[in-house]
Amino acid sequence: MDSDYVSQLNRILDGNIEPGQVSQTLPYPNEINGSSTSVVSVSASTHSLGTSSSRSSSAASSQLPRQGGVGDSSAVTFSSSTNGLIGGEKTHVTAGGAATYGATGQAPITEDAAPSKLADCKTGQTPPHPVPEFLFQLTKMLTDDNLEYIEWKKATIFVHDPPGLEKNLLPRYFRHSNYSSFVRLQRQMNYFGFRKIAGKGKMAPCSYVNEHAKEDISSLLYIKRKKSGVSSTAARLISQQNRLANSIPGAKPAVMSVPGVMMQQAPVSNFGNISQFALSGSSIPISHQMPGVYQPTLQEQIILAQLQQAHTSAASAAGLGLPQYVQCAPMMANLNQGLLTADQGQVLYPGSLPENKTNSLATTLSIQQQQQQQQEQQVSVPQSMVRNSDPNVFDLGVVSSERALLTQQISAFNPAMQVQAANDNLSPQATANYGQVAAGAASALYGSQGLQLGPARSQQQTLEEILRNA
């Protein structure tokens, strides 16, 4: 039955068939008429149809498929190891009878239908890795006899008849609500990196390619689903940050980068680095409920809080005492509140810290007042950049609120300390100690949240290109 197809997949996955090396066929019985015609060759070079028989009994049921619901033996069941994945470390794709995704009806009609043929699995092997359901069904669809609608050829997926595909094939391979099913298909295609290269237009014949796909169709099974929010988010943020950075009048780079670093030697990076923060790790959603207002994510709020904490400990370790603004803006109160301080949005340019800056940061606003102020700002503050009266302080507005805060916090690590150290007549050694400890702590803090301090600007450009092409 379907076991041939599956065992074929298993052999491929086992490595017995080197992808792209051995010309081999993936025989798979036709689901409708039962004439098991192997449709798609898994060869690297040829695409030969094979032959097979058997299946006639199930033919009738699949003529009008899924009327009763489930039991028809047309589609393949697959091995999904971890969530939504097919296969696993030591398991293999196994064949079954009923269409797994057909007919989600409630009645247990399965028993009335043709019995499932999971036992028809002749392969005991285990696929070496899980395969997302989509890729499996896609491969299945391509290896079934669906040449009328879709075809795999020359490492490209040709969709000959999108309406027919949507009407006749998609419901059999994918679970959906029958609404905009082709759109959903395309979203999944995007997730797995397929790009439409031909057939612009609604339901016109089109074709898709994937940079990770070889002519061997089994290569599709190795494509990795795109993760949310890593590279693309980074790219977007970088572009955002660049826009922000470029819009700053005084383009003279001010030190930021890793705290504790720049005061002893040349900075490893500059203010342009504001565009070099990139979020990696698990998905970090960007939500902007109010237009123009950047609502920091929880993770970012944590970062901010931890930065303040790092201030505290680092400053204390260096014998500098607590900076005022840290004392006045306890992180916990802000943890779930959004923006951090009344000074939010102001980017300090170290090196020429205004004398009253420390006090300015150490506003006497109560937390309640701060919260209220934040709410008001979220509503009323315009997006435009306004320059503060102090030439060294730029009020970025609420638009840049949160990102700017990160910058502020980092840049404040050192200069504020320097100022305070000068005021307190502390030894340079103590200040240096502060820098060292802060370097370790802040770097780790950023990293622990998946925030990466990026390369220098020249490299960043390259990075952007990479991301753009990725």
Next chain:
Amino acid sequence: MDSDYVSQLNRILDGNIEPGQVSQTLPYPNEINGSSTSVVSVSASTHSLGTSSSRSSSAASSQLPRQGGVGDSSAVTFSSSTNGLIGGEKTHVTAGGAATYGATGQAPITEDAAPSKLADCKTGQTPPHPVPEFLFQLTKMLTDDNLEYIEWKKATIFVHDPPGLEKNLLPRYFRHSNYSSFVRLQRQMNYFGFRKIAGKGKMAPCSYVNEHAKEDISSLLYIKRKKSGVSSTAARLISQQNRLANSIPGAKPAVMSVPGVMMQQAPVSNFGNISQFALSGSSIPISHQMPGVYQPTLQEQIILAQLQQAHTSAASAAGLGLPQYVQCAPMMANLNQGLLTADQGQVLYPGSLPENKTNSLATTLSIQQQQQQQQEQQVSVPQSMVRNSDPNVFDLGVVSSERALLTQQISAFNPAMQVQAANDNLSPQATANYGQVAAGAASALYGSQGLQLGPARSQQQTLEEILRNA
């Protein structure tokens, strides 16, 4: 069709009907015969059932529902504006005819059934926020005449007949695969914060509550889907910590805070801060098997282990050698064992470390002995605080066990090192180096696990209120 019901929802969402203020009805047509009988009152105080006639006719149909699969027009289709949400800024809750989500079978039977009425939007209001599909369908299910299976009463969802619900209702309201559909329902319930309070297992009648639900059923529509169990966990922990902190008699603050800090200057925080640790980040479950005994979670155990590791590396970096107690309590052995050392619960007051403290920490208890001791403590130690004979050491008892351990570990960072440094005739510089490295490492470690050093107590109270209202 259902537009009356939906427009009613829209009015509520618009705020025209203040939830819990105006007693109003949610007219909704009977699904079968279409007679718009108002079923459930949306009043705040009363929950009067409407004149629900017309159920006998539908009884017959539900005897064998969805034999053919899909087409019955009982369930509501909706317009989901933003993803999976119902209503929102620019879209409205709309009523439709055929059940879009009933039986998503492979055959496009939907087209044969009653045509979907997505365009049948008669309401022009804009709900102030989108409603997740689940909440909408849940509310719909509760306001429909499904008293036989499920009921909304006293701000609680009563499931009278789980099997019947799964068999007869769920397929109509939710798109599912009929396989473990009740489980899926429960997953969604969890996502939205519902908790089962009665009816353990057995397909027995059960009930769910939600802390954000008022008696007004429309309050369900305002429940927010869980993101990652952060704020709620933080709230719970903070309240726990407060309870703990409040039970401490001597409120006089002792230094704790960031390691490496207090030996050079005034403490940045005090013992009251023991109640200011809060967990943020991914969910950190709290388990207390014995009343009054805080059983450290796995994550917290990891923290402790990492603290020991930080001890090790920091001490080594400072040339101090490994402190004895670290050697005697290797972290891995304790990783799954619970509390850390025989000295648990004792908070060291730096500056006047007892002479035997280092040895006391370096107990020769085997791990087995320690475990046994821990178990005994979990049973027998009272919750009250007892003051040690040493005026500088407070035995917090096992009540505060784990939190105190964190404190101990941190506070021990320095003084123990000082003692050992004195014993070893190490230079003050080496000791200072230790403190510096430890400060960076430990601070980062805490932050990396989502542990936050919180604000002072007064501010913490405010935070609690905030969280309580959130």
Next chain:
Amino acid sequence: MDSDYVSQLNRILDGNIEPGQVSQTLPYPNEINGSSTSVVSVSASTHSLGTSSSRSSSAASSQLPRQGGVGDSSAVTFSSSTNGLIGGEKTHVTAGGAATYGATGQAPITEDAAPSKLADCKTGQTPPHPVPEFLFQLTKMLTDDNLEYIEWKKATIFVHDPPGLEKNLLPRYFRHSNYSSFVRLQRQMNYFGFRKIAGKGKMAPCSYVNEHAKEDISSLLYIKRKKSGVSSTAARLISQQNRLANSIPGAKPAVMSVPGVMMQQAPVSNFGNISQFALSGSSIPISHQMPGVYQPTLQEQIILAQLQQAHTSAASAAGLGLPQYVQCAPMMANLNQGLLTADQGQVLYPGSLPENKTNSLATTLSIQQQQQQQQEQQVSVPQSMVRNSDPNVFDLGVVSSERALLTQQISAFNPAMQVQAANDNLSPQATANYGQVAAGAASALYGSQGLQLGPARSQQQTLEEILRNA
């Protein structure tokens, strides 16, 4: 009745029949007519079904199986001595008549059925270890004639008819509430390490595999219940690491451990510690797409990136400037690319760093080239370990790629810096400073990702034993 079956199991468990050595049969009486036809061979090499002549006859019987629900005497009762275990030191697997656990669900038919024969213990052997009830019943269910519903073949459990299984089999083998009974089954399956590899949802046919299961069905009886995600994950990783470490030719331990530590004093650990990294915390999936290639997870990639970042900041803090290889391998470019540098897989042995190592690390490969190289490696690199020409550099191949990289990165913290410091004529103090900051940062970084630096090897052995017994 079933006592023969049970005594057979007992013999196997006693060790009289070494699993996997002697081909033996598990005679088990046909459930209906009681004719003890050996059905499943317990052979190690072959998994031949016995002379299943009576298959057709039983087929008829299973046409209407369990009409009354429970009462047939086919299933085994058992005596569970200690909680939930079957067999063990003091108890034995016992055979009985009626299904004690049959259908606790809706109808209490059990009482009407044949009385349970728990006392019917006819076997005198003592299994060397207790068998959890679940595994026993599962094995029993698989060796009974339930091919219609469930089948054991090729070290895989095939569930052909989940609804039928839930309805007809589960009540006979497991005490359950019939409510979400399949879900409970699956929870138990998870506990014992079974993973669903086929049949996503929908009461569709599915199959399970278990990494500890051999083709010999009796291997199921030796599966250990999972303790928690930590230890099992740690155990898996540790075994992986051990495999890795053991495969290294020169077993002479080289320092690794915490960076910045070993250059001043005796190392707290050695290269053997490579096997002591253990992942705790949230799940860290292990995926190797191509056999022999370790595909780093996103989390691990982040670790690597953060390590590079730590290099950068630490080096800068120490006034060392950026190490070349960090500049040449910007993390972001590698974040989603898999392995890190062209030097991947090479483990640097500190203390005798090759002169050109820094340059070697600072290869001039462009990122594109690196990527291409990585892809090629994933396909073509053999698994065998090859020793580099430099006696101090071991090329672990791609097999150990990622883990080795962690080691490399750590070990490179110091020696590479030393080399560079020497080249740059930097002061020892600056180098020392680097070490200190790096110690704090790297330690925290590892901890933040749940990576633990383990104890020394001797202790590790103990840990392994603990994990093994756990």
Next chain:
DNA sequence: AGCGTTCTAGAATATTCGGGC
């Protein structure tokens, strides 16, 4: 200690809508 049962949560993929370019 270990297992079974249940409730809850984590993680990954799937589905769907909207928006940017």
Next chain:
DNA sequence: TGCCCGAATATTCTAGAACGC
């Protein structure tokens, strides 16, 4: 306009935690 992607929810599998025995 149409392709691509962000974001949120939905679905499924797996695992953590608590409780009872």
